[in-house]
Amino acid sequence: MPAKKRKMAMVVESGTIDKIYCAFILGSTAVSMGTEVHMYFTFWGLQMLQKGEMEKARLPVEYQHMEESFRKKLEELKYPTPYELLKSMKGSGLLHIYACTPTMEMFGVKKENLIPEVDKLVGAATFLDIAADADVSLFI
Amino acid sequence: MPAKKRKMAMVVESGTIDKIYCAFILGSTAVSMGTEVHMYFTFWGLQMLQKGEMEKARLPVEYQHMEESFRKKLEELKYPTPYELLKSMKGSGLLHIYACTPTMEMFGVKKENLIPEVDKLVGAATFLDIAADADVSLFI
Amino acid sequence: MPAKKRKMAMVVESGTIDKIYCAFILGSTAVSMGTEVHMYFTFWGLQMLQKGEMEKARLPVEYQHMEESFRKKLEELKYPTPYELLKSMKGSGLLHIYACTPTMEMFGVKKENLIPEVDKLVGAATFLDIAADADVSLFI
Numbered sequence: 458m459p460a461k462k463r464k465m466a467m468v469v470e471s472g473t474i475d476k477i478y479c480a481f482i483l484g485s486t487a488v489s490m491g492t493e494v495h496m497y498f499t500f501w502g503l504q505m506l507q508k509g510e511m512e513k514a515r516l517p518v519e520y521q522h523m524e525e526s527f528r529k530k531l532e533e534l535k536y537p538t539p540y541e542l543l544k545s546m547k548g549s550g551l552l553h554i555y556a557c558t559p560t561m562e563m564f565g566v567k568k569e570n571l572i573p574e575v576d577k578l579v580g581a582a583t584f585l586d587i588a589a590d591a592d593v594s595l596f597i
Numbered sequence: 598m599p600a601k602k603r604k605m606a607m608v609v610e611s612g613t614i615d616k617i618y619c620a621f622i623l624g625s626t627a628v629s630m631g632t633e634v635h636m637y638f639t640f641w642g643l644q645m646l647q648k649g650e651m652e653k654a655r656l657p658v659e660y661q662h663m664e665e666s667f668r669k670k671l672e673e674l675k676y677p678t679p680y681e682l683l684k685s686m687k688g689s690g691l692l693h694i695y696a697c698t699p700t701m702e703m704f705g706v707k708k709e710n711l712i713p714e715v716d717k718l719v720g721a722a723t724f725l726d727i728a729a730d731a732d733v734s735l736f737i
Numbered sequence: 738m739p740a741k742k743r744k745m746a747m748v749v750e751s752g753t754i755d756k757i758y759c760a761f762i763l764g765s766t767a768v769s770m771g772t773e774v775h776m777y778f779t780f781w782g783l784q785m786l787q788k789g790e791m792e793k794a795r796l797p798v799e800y801q802h803m804e805e806s807f808r809k810k811l812e813e814l815k816y817p818t819p820y821e822l823l824k825s826m827k828g829s830g831l832l833h834i835y836a837c838t839p840t841m842e843m844f845g846v847k848k849e850n851l852i853p854e855v856d857k858l859v860g861a862a863t864f865l866d867i868a869a870d871a872d873v874s875l876f877i
Contacts, residue, residue, distance in 0.1 A: 463869055468735070470619055473659070475780050479750055479876075482839060486861035492869075500615050501660065518658050518798050519753070520781065530843055559622060563670055581626035589603055589632075589732040592869040595748070595876040596619075596735040608875070610759055613799070640755050641800065658798050699762060703810055721766035729743055729772075729872040736759075736875040 463492040466591040468584065472501025474514040474539065480597045481542040488551040495591070497584040499557035502597075506556055507570045511540045540572075547574050555579050603632040606731040608724065612641025614654040614679065620737045621682040628691040635731070637724040639697035642737075646696055647710045651680045680712075687714050695719050743772040746871040748864065752781025754794035754819065760877045761822040768831040775871070777864040779837035782877075786836055787850045791820045820852075827854050835859050 465487045469480045480502075484494045498506050505511045516524045530536075537545070546552040556571060556578045568578065577583070588594040605627045609620045620642075624634045638646050645651045656664045670676075677685070686692040696711060696718045708718065717723070728734040745767045749760045760782075764774045778786050785791045796804045810816075817825070826832040836851060836858045848858065857863070868874040 465865070465869075466733075468619070468623075470616070470737075476750065479748070479779060483748075483861050483865065487865055490862060490865065492865070499619060515659075519795075527843070530845065534842060536843070562674060563667070563676070565670065581623050582630060585605070585623065585627055585630065585632070585733065589605075591733075593746075593865070593871075593874050594733050594735060595874060596737050597750075597876050606873075608759070608763075610756065610877075639759060655799075702814060703807070703816070705810065721763050722770060725745070725763065725767055725770065725772070725873070729745075731873075734873050734875060736877050 463487075463490070464495065464587070464591040465492050466495045466584065466588040466594045467497065468596045469496055469498045469502035469505075470500045471597055472505050472514060473517045475516055475520070476597050477502075477505060477511065477514055477539045481539050481546070483595070484552065485542050485546050488546050488549040491551070493551050493553070494546065495553045495555070495584070495587045497555045497557060497579075497581075499560045503557050503560040503566065504564070505539075506554070506572055506575055507566060508572055511543075511572075512538070514539065543574060553577075555584060557581070603627075603630070604635070604727070604731040605632050606635045606724065606728040606734045607637070608736045609636055609638045609642035609645075610640045611737055612645050612654060613657045615656055615660070616737050617642075617645060617651065617654055617679045621679050621686070623735070624686050624692065625682050628686050628689040631691070632732075633691050633693070634686065635693045635695070635724070635727045637695045637697060637719075637721075639700045643697050643700040643706065644704070645679075646694070646712055646715055647706060648712055651683075651712075652678070654679065683714060693717075695724060697721070743767075743770070744775070744867070744871040745772050746775045746864065746868040746874045747777070748876045749776055749778045749782035749785075750780045751877055752785050752794060753797045755796055755800070756877050757782075757785060757791065757794055757819045761819050761826070763875070764826050764832065765822050768826050768829040771831070773831050773833070774826065775833045775835070775864070775867045777835045777837060777859075777861075779840045783837050783840040783846065784844070785819075786834070786852055786855055787846060788852055791823075792818070794819065823854060833857075835864060837861070
């Protein structure tokens with residue numbers, strides 16, 4: 458009998474590139490360990506699911522003077538972009554992406570503008586059911 | 598024999614309106630599912646428990662250019678204010694609100710200035726005991 | 738037979754003094770309750786592990802106008818500094834400090850510049866294994 462898969466749940470509220478990288482590096486590492494990853498994108502995180510938005514993510518105001526050197530370093534290291542990380546997680550079959558419907562309503566975000574990797578448009582109840590059953594839950 | 602109630606614990610450290618809405622939407626959804634919700638307000642979150650402060654909560658600096666349209670949209674949708682959400686959660690009997698005593702000391706916040714919905718003034722130990730026993734714990 | 742020790746896992750991503758205090762006050766309280774505390778420092782949190790950096794931590798932009806009065810109050814209360822809290826947690830034998838190796842690479846942080854209290858330089862996989870087994874996990 459196969460062991461129950463480990464499960465990780467994240468609320469991605471932030472839309473700055475540091476937090477997006479954090480969420481996606483934790484997520485990528487988790488799927489590489491065979492963990493099911495559930496990401497619920499809300500507020501500024503939800504904005505990042507709109508086509509072309511993830512590429513424009515910036516550092517928080519406090520750190521914007523480091524942005525140029527940060528990006529140069531990432532290029533030098535040939536570090537994957539956030540969207541590349543997301544697509545590679547998705548390829549594992551272990552990543553589930555949820556877009557927060559109240560946020561979509563609040564900000565007038567349309568379904569057709571979201572990236573195709575989004576699995577479901579749901580409210581918080583769906584996420585809470587998953588989180589209650591997860592081994593790790595994080596709000597990012 | 599009744600099943601054990603699900604329990605959710607949140608540290609609310611942030612005082613910006615986006616994070617307050619996140620905490621309160623997650624909380625409202627949880628109580629509507631019969632989940633016990635425990636919110637421990639600290640730092641900027643604790644400031645929001647002072648009478649009249651929640652109404653002044655703003656978006657983070659990075660997003661303040663969106664504030665007017667955000668507020669207009671909320672009005673248009675007749676979306677409840679954060680304080681309305683808090684009172685409605687409180688009405689369920691499932692919400693427990695804790696004010697962080699070290700923060701009150703650090704910022705000179707007085708008990709009589711807190712909104713009446715606060716249940717207890719406690720330190721981190723009380724929160725950690727609750728969180729250790731919760732199904733979901735989040736730091737917002 | 739001794740009961741299993743409670744375990745708490747935190748990702749410390751933030752480098753502002755409010756969040757550092759939150760992480761360290763929660764951590765200090767936890768160790769005083771006999772809980773094992775595991776802190777994984779990444780991004781701006783990791784910067785704070787460089788010698789001399791924790792002392793320079795500031796409030797977030799939104800609150801910098803309160804910084805002078807905040808520091809005065811802390812002095813008045815003879816409140817321990819973040820580094821003093823960290824060393825006192827470390828003295829309990831219950832605190833484990835991990836520095837995030839991808840962040841060190843991204844920002845060119847060198848091992849010899851980290852404070853001596855750091856236990857291990859590791860990637861996210863080590864943290865996720867600990868978090869999956871923890872009673873409380875928080876992202877700060």
